[in-house]
Amino acid sequence: MNWLDNLRIAVQGANSNKLRSALTTLGVLIGVSAVIILVAVGTGSSRAVEARIQALGTNTITVLSRGHFGRGPSVTGTQSQAAALTLADVQGISNPSQAPDVQSVSPVISTSETATYKGATTTASVIGSTPSYLTADDYTVEAGSTLTSADVANRARDVLIGQTVLSDLFATGTNPIGQSIQLGSSTFQVVGVLATKGTSGITNEDDVVIAPYTAVQDELTGEASTFTELLVQGKSSNTLDLTATEVEDILAAQDDTTVADLPFTVVNQATLLSTAQSTSSTLTVLLGAVAAISLLVGGIGVMNIMLVTVTERTREIGIRKAIGAPKRVILAQFLYEAVLLSLLGGAAGVAIGLIGSRFRIDGVQPVVAPYSIALAFGVSIAVGVFFGFYPANRAASLRPIDALRYE
Amino acid sequence: MSESTHPVSPAKRPVIELRRVVKTYYMGEVEVNALRGLSLVVERGDFVAVMGASGSGKSTLMNIIGCLDVPSRGSFWLDGVDVRTLDEESLAIVRNRKIGFVFQSYNLIPRTTAIANVELPLAYGGVKGRDRRARALSALESVGLSDRLEHVPSEMSGGQQQRVAIARAIVTNPSLVLADEPTGNLDTASSLEVMRLLSRLNATGRTIVLITHEADIASFAKRTVRLRDGNIIEDERHTAVDAPPPRLEPGPGLGPLIGAAVRSSTS
Numbered sequence: 001m002n003w004l005d006n007l008r009i010a011v012q013g014a015n016s017n018k019l020r021s022a023l024t025t026l027g028v029l030i031g032v033s034a035v036i037i038l039v040a041v042g043t044g045s046s047r048a049v050e051a052r053i054q055a056l057g058t059n060t061i062t063v064l065s066r067g068h069f070g071r072g073p074s075v076t077g078t079q080s081q082a083a084a085l086t087l088a089d090v091q092g093i094s095n096p097s098q099a100p101d102v103q104s105v106s107p108v109i110s111t112s113e114t115a116t117y118k119g120a121t122t123t124a125s126v127i128g129s130t131p132s133y134l135t136a137d138d139y140t141v142e143a144g145s146t147l148t149s150a151d152v153a154n155r156a157r158d159v160l161i162g163q164t165v166l167s168d169l170f171a172t173g174t175n176p177i178g179q180s181i182q183l184g185s186s187t188f189q190v191v192g193v194l195a196t197k198g199t200s201g202i203t204n205e206d207d208v209v210i211a212p213y214t215a216v217q218d219e220l221t222g223e224a225s226t227f228t229e230l231l232v233q234g235k236s237s238n239t240l241d242l243t244a245t246e247v248e249d250i251l252a253a254q255d256d257t258t259v260a261d262l263p264f265t266v267v268n269q270a271t272l273l274s275t276a277q278s279t280s281s282t283l284t285v286l287l288g289a290v291a292a293i294s295l296l297v298g299g300i301g302v303m304n305i306m307l308v309t310v311t312e313r314t315r316e317i318g319i320r321k322a323i324g325a326p327k328r329v330i331l332a333q334f335l336y337e338a339v340l341l342s343l344l345g346g347a348a349g350v351a352i353g354l355i356g357s358r359f360r361i362d363g364v365q366p367v368v369a370p371y372s373i374a375l376a377f378g379v380s381i382a383v384g385v386f387f388g389f390y391p392a393n394r395a396a397s398l399r400p401i402d403a404l405r406y407e
Numbered sequence: 408m409s410e411s412t413h414p415v416s417p418a419k420r421p422v423i424e425l426r427r428v429v430k431t432y433y434m435g436e437v438e439v440n441a442l443r444g445l446s447l448v449v450e451r452g453d454f455v456a457v458m459g460a461s462g463s464g465k466s467t468l469m470n471i472i473g474c475l476d477v478p479s480r481g482s483f484w485l486d487g488v489d490v491r492t493l494d495e496e497s498l499a500i501v502r503n504r505k506i507g508f509v510f511q512s513y514n515l516i517p518r519t520t521a522i523a524n525v526e527l528p529l530a531y532g533g534v535k536g537r538d539r540r541a542r543a544l545s546a547l548e549s550v551g552l553s554d555r556l557e558h559v560p561s562e563m564s565g566g567q568q569q570r571v572a573i574a575r576a577i578v579t580n581p582s583l584v585l586a587d588e589p590t591g592n593l594d595t596a597s598s599l600e601v602m603r604l605l606s607r608l609n610a611t612g613r614t615i616v617l618i619t620h621e622a623d624i625a626s627f628a629k630r631t632v633r634l635r636d637g638n639i640i641e642d643e644r645h646t647a648v649d650a651p652p653p654r655l656e657p658g659p660g661l662g663p664l665i666g667a668a669v670r671s672s673t674s
Contacts, residue, residue, distance in 0.1 A: 002530075002533075002535065005530045012518065012519065016517075016518050315514070316516055316517065318514075319514045319515075319516060320516070320527070320531075321475075321499065321502075322473070322475060322508050322514070323502065323503065323508065323527060323528045323531065323575065324499050324500065324502045324503020324504070324528055324531045324532060324579075325499065325503075325531045326499040326500070326531070327495060327496065327499070329531065399475075400475045400502075401475040401476050404475070404510075404514070
């Protein structure tokens, strides 16, 4: 008996009860498509998280005073004075002999102000910093000129505005360069427009106004105000841990304390990235595992139906054996049938999985992982072989005399 | 092979040779002796009717002759092959090549056309493509069903289904056609038709063992064997082995059948 004849018999068998075969394949279909879609969602969300962190810059370290991070011992009285990030800290970290791996350090004062231009208003986050902040935080100037060290030294009331601020304040076609806008009650001049950067988490990074920190101190937060954070750019993302250690040592020395008691939180972006990556890969594995269970259940469905089929067709098996079908041919026939069902389910599942992955799911754009297709499809065939073998073997092992007598 | 080859030359050796066959079943704790030392020899070209009441052991005998079951004791030579020495795979081959079954309940594969049913033993025997189709067509033609090739069993009458079963039984050109109450589910007209067909098959030289409990059906055979309690109580010959069967009537369909038999025996 050649395998093609036997396959034809198997197809006929699967075809003889269409509804039941369809329902059986549905089980595998759901399993396979669930694996593909859920792994795609997992991959998609991990890509999204990575992209957000990449947007922050992977070679930067953020030093936050504890009050801003909302963690650590509560700081009161004179201690709060000591816990502030000062210009001395900035100078210490930017000293190449103490911190050889630091590329630049940008002090940041952030606040939120109402921006007004000819009656149009918007609330923007105002960042007071130095020119190095733009590089460290990945901002580029799209039009006009950038901020310079001279602007910082001269306490110039010059600002760069983000795309959201631009569209909120200025009518389309208006050239904002050289225009004066109001931040709170102070007047600043727009010198440049930032290129769009998108969102980072819940923050719209285009809804921003960047000014020299000196001008922000003068006009908005008060001359004596300390920095909300320091953005430290490392020379290389590979030595970022080393850079972080240097920064911590300098800050500890400046504040006359130990690294363990440091009143600041030093956030290493690389650590953040790897934590996020491991979190999202755990998520992917978890989603995949849930989907794999549904694939397993689909496989058990195949086995169940094949057992029913074998029982139902006991007499037919007896007839086939009586007219000379060898054991292995009967085995192959039922195995083909089981694999055929799971294969059809697998193929349809891949199609549904690919279609399903095109839709945004809970704000995440799924990214289909090619390995998940191969895996799910391969497993669906393996499921057919594995779960088909027992029923097929049971059919093949029937004694013809018993099988023929079966009613 | 020396063990399993019959000492008598192939042309003369009997198709069936049972020697002191005992078959014991165990139904739970109870021991049932279905056959008790039965001996039977069936020569080539014979047409034997096996009769007996239910429980006489005729079904067990049929299963053993059909290689669906093996004797507990005693020996069984089928067409010169010692069946006891065969493993399951070889038994499947023997059933395929040497035996054609005709069952009381037809036992066609459901939802499968007449031609596909008849092709099936050839397919299991490894016959391929056009040859297979031609032999199946010829077998169906010989039972007068050339016009029912694409009909599935549920679209045919009992008589037609049984004729398809006969075509399936003879398509591999077996040494022995084993008919287990082939007319049990048929009306008189269809029964006669089936028996005429078997008579014609026998006339072309095919050995037939027929199991029945109807005297009228048994009268088509050349020899009647009666069983009781697992042994032969009467063995009566009506017609010589090499004579035509007693109730042979001339009819159509003989030609292609002889042709098929000659073709496959020379190939």
